Amino acid sequence: MSQYAMMQTLVLYDTLSNLPGNNLSANPAKSRFVLSYKGLPFVTVWVEYSDISIAMRAIGAKPNKRSDGSDFCTVPVLNDPNTGALISDSLEIASYLEKTYPEKAIFPNNSESLIREFNSTHIRLILPAFKSIFVRSVEVLSPASAKFFIKVRSIDIPLPWDATYDEDWALLEKGFNTAYKWYQKTDGKWYMGDTFSYADIIVACYLLWFKRVLKEDEWVRISSWNGGKWAQVLADVEKECGIA
Numbered sequence: 712m713s714q715y716a717m718m719q720t721l722v723l724y725d726t727l728s729n730l731p732g733n734n735l736s737a738n739p740a741k742s743r744f745v746l747s748y749k750g751l752p753f754v755t756v757w758v759e760y761s762d763i764s765i766a767m768r769a770i771g772a773k774p775n776k777r778s779d780g781s782d783f784c785t786v787p788v789l790n791d792p793n794t795g796a797l798i799s800d801s802l803e804i805a806s807y808l809e810k811t812y813p814e815k816a817i818f819p820n821n822s823e824s825l826i827r828e829f830n831s832t833h834i835r836l837i838l839p840a841f842k843s844i845f846v847r848s849v850e851v852l853s854p855a856s857a858k859f860f861i862k863v864r865s866i867d868i869p870l871p872w873d874a875t876y877d878e879d880w881a882l883l884e885k886g887f888n889t890a891y892k893w894y895q896k897t898d899g900k901w902y903m904g905d906t907f908s909y910a911d912i913i914v915a916c917y918l919l920w921f922k923r924v925l926k927e928d929e930w931v932r933i934s935s936w937n938g939g940k941w942a943q944v945l946a947d948v949e950k951e952c953g954i955a
């Protein structure tokens with residue numbers, strides 16, 4: 712019998728797209744990968760992007776502030792009926808799951824604070840790609856969600872968005888070259904060498920978002936960089952987490 716056979720099923724709130732299998736966003740994917748890696752029983756509730764804030768507020772999720780000062784709620788949100796916890800934010804969810812279900816560590820060797828910093832550093836490396844990724848994300852949302860997405864995301868990344876800016880692609884390649892150098896510093900396929908961690912989940916979940924929304928030739932371009940490292944990292948992490 713599985714160690715979690717007596718457990719109640721956890722609920723992950725994620726956002727909906729028109730793509731087969733629904734999933735789209737990187738942050739909820741991080742939580743899904745952790746739940747799956749730890750072998751925890753969970754179901755996903757899919758929320759229309761334009762309804763996330765209202766729906767998450769209604770279940771009591773903690774609000775955040777947009778940079779224009781307005782309140783909003785985000786996904787992922789995790790509800791754990793075994794403890795009564797209701798957690799917002801992918802990093803807090805990872806931290807909660809690690810503390811509550813420590814088997815199959817995602818922050819091995821006390822690496823949580825370092826990996827928290829790594830999360831922001833990695834986002835900065837891939838930020839130049841966001842205009843392209845936003846354009847493509849809009850294409851797989853419902854009309855109402857596409858309109859809402861443009862309204863709220865352009866607060867931080869102003870319009871116009873274009874998926875073909877050569878400068879953005881050059882900056883993105885530069886960011887991946889840096890990430891590649893860091894991977895090369897260790898002996899083994901993971902960021903921490905032979906030791907799998909949440910750092911690899913972070914890298915993979917942004918790649919998954921790119922792969923899901925980009926046109927095929929755009930994804931092929933990313934996958935060709937650094938000797939095919941990025942398609943390989945995504946495939947390795949999916950396998951390690953028992954996804955796909």
Ligand SMILES: N[C@@H](CCC(=O)N[C@@H](CS)C(=O)NCC(=O)O)C(=O)O
Binds near residue numbers: 726739764786
């Ligand atoms: N720091 C948060 C960011 C989550 C986030 O930005 N979620 C987006 C979807 S990926 C969202 O819910 N946006 C709703 C909105 O802006 O109204 C995390 O890591 O969970």
